[in-house]
Amino acid sequence: METLAAFLDGLVARHGDREVIAAAPRDSVDTRVTWVDLRAASRAAAWKLVHVGATKGSRVGVLCSNRVDWLVAAFGALRIGAILVPLSTLSTRDELAYALTYADVQVLVTLSGFLKHRYLNHLADIVPELRTAPPGHLHSSHAPMLRRVVLLDSAAPGGTESWTDLRADIDDAFLSALEASVVPADAATLFFTSGTTSRPKAVLHTHSALTTSARRLGACFGITPDDAWWGHMPLFWGGRRPDRSPGARGCGKRSRPPRT
Numbered sequence: 001m002e003t004l005a006a007f008l009d010g011l012v013a014r015h016g017d018r019e020v021i022a023a024a025p026r027d028s029v030d031t032r033v034t035w036v037d038l039r040a041a042s043r044a045a046a047w048k049l050v051h052v053g054a055t056k057g058s059r060v061g062v063l064c065s066n067r068v069d070w071l072v073a074a075f076g077a078l079r080i081g082a083i084l085v086p087l088s089t090l091s092t093r094d095e096l097a098y099a100l101t102y103a104d105v106q107v108l109v110t111l112s113g114f115l116k117h118r119y120l121n122h123l124a125d126i127v128p129e130l131r132t133a134p135p136g137h138l139h140s141s142h143a144p145m146l147r148r149v150v151l152l153d154s155a156a157p158g159g160t161e162s163w164t165d166l167r168a169d170i171d172d173a174f175l176s177a178l179e180a181s182v183v184p185a186d187a188a189t190l191f192f193t194s195g196t197t198s199r200p201k202a203v204l205h206t207h208s209a210l211t212t213s214a215r216r217l218g219a220c221f222g223i224t225p226d227d228a229w230w231g232h233m234p235l236f237w238g239g240r241r242p243d244r245s246p247g248a249r250g251c252g253k254r255s256r257p258p259r260t
Helices: 004-015 035-051 068-079 093-102 119-126 172-180 207-221
Strands: 019-023 031-034 059-063 083-086 107-110 148-151 187-192 202-206
Touching: 004 035, 004 068, 004 207, 019 035, 019 068, 031 035, 035 068, 035 172, 059 068, 059 093, 068 083, 068 172, 093 119, 107 119, 187 207, 202 207
Parallel strands: 059 083, 059 107, 083 187, 107 148
Antiparallel strands: 019 031, 187 202
């Protein structure tokens, strides 16, 4: 068993300068990232999150479309033992308010908006104090745990802060000590279900559950380091695991066909 940071670092050790991400937001690839790049960016992100008060056990929400920033912020949070709370980019104002308060999100890393969704407007409606609070001094009875709102893609109005302006000066010894405090049995992510028939439910996963699942799924689908995987599913959502019932097409044990 291992933590997600150790899982990433192990891949870096084996594959180094090989490409891990080819991001194509439209019809062509505009960003390419190696394993070494991803590790370095995640460590810088971890330090940025430490500077805004995140630590082991903190709830860090990420409200972002599928882009490199999502993975960097996510691994940054996981490195320091924070609990990653991926939020749906399709959330309405009320759905976002519910998720932020139910999950006790303390630090929110977000885009200003995506498609027709204007997250900054939603947040200002949910937490009116965000319009006037000094950055780092957000206190609201509407979302009492929320302290920092960090924007990935724009200038920071009101009580928000810009991701690019956060300090990323890494003290390797301190960050390594913080990472060492995280163990595989620690909580890693809090995903919300789709809420099709009722309010979304929060599902907690540990580091070991996610790393074990990743290894099993890779083996199940026959994925090798020479393959490319099209990541078409939203990163904020966890897919259904393959059916393990007898005879199912998936990773489970298949029953033998009847003899004739």
